[in-house]
Amino acid sequence: MYFYPSEGWLDEYTRLLDESDALDDLSSGVGFDFDGSIHLVIADLPLETTTVGDLPEGTLDGLPEQVRAGLAEVSLAELPSMVDERARSGLPERARNLLDQIETNVIDGALHVLLEIDGGDCADAEVLEVPATRDADFTIRGSYVTWREIVDGRPSASALLTGDLRVEGSQLGWLQYATMFQLLGDVASQVETTHLFEGNSPSAGDVLVDEAVRHPAAVHRFAHRQAIRTLSFL
DSSP states (O other), rough: OESSSSSSHHHHHHHHHHHHHHHHHHTTTTTOOOOOOEEEEEEEETTTOBBBSSSSSSTTTTTHHHHHHHTTOBTTTTTHSSHHHHHHHTSHHHHHHHHHHHHHHOOOTBBEEEEETTTTTEEEEOOSGGGGOOOOOOOEEHHHHHHHHHTTTTHHHHHHHTEEEEEEEEEEHHHHHHHHHHHHHHHHHHHHHEEOOOOOOOOOOHHHHHHHHHHHHHHHHHEEEEEHHHHOOO
């Protein structure tokens, strides 16, 4: 089970993308007008409103009970400043990694991830500590709540239609590779996930859009694969 969002979760996501046969088909053409770089922005992480006591079971395995009880009401936003280097060095590895990732990877309440798609594989998946230094063909922005829903199986196309996800980059290019981007969300839902933060229940309107999008997207992916295979024999 992998905690979302975390570097461990991202490593498992990368592995599943590499193993995806569907990505081989849908990423054809990458390297021409689209170099395969996608910047994901996971905004509005609820660090201020999530306390140590709110974290799911297993997050702080190995942390002495008295220490955990003493930190139970401390928010994750405050946590790094309350645990100095000396105390941190004595923490269990999982707790120490969580502190380091909060302190290093979260920028103004957001996580930034750069995916590099190359030849049907995810050649790299990197958490960006300084996002402005890296250019990407597309940037996809959404709140943690929206990304959580996608990890739980919501079609990313639905989140785009409702405006919960926003895309920056060539709109023509986005349309050309829309099915591949939907697959990225589908693969995310295959990771065995435990969420670090609570989410919201989807609205009735979002559920309707999700269901309207879900099945046509599957048909589109099948048609795309069949077209590529047909052309390969010509």
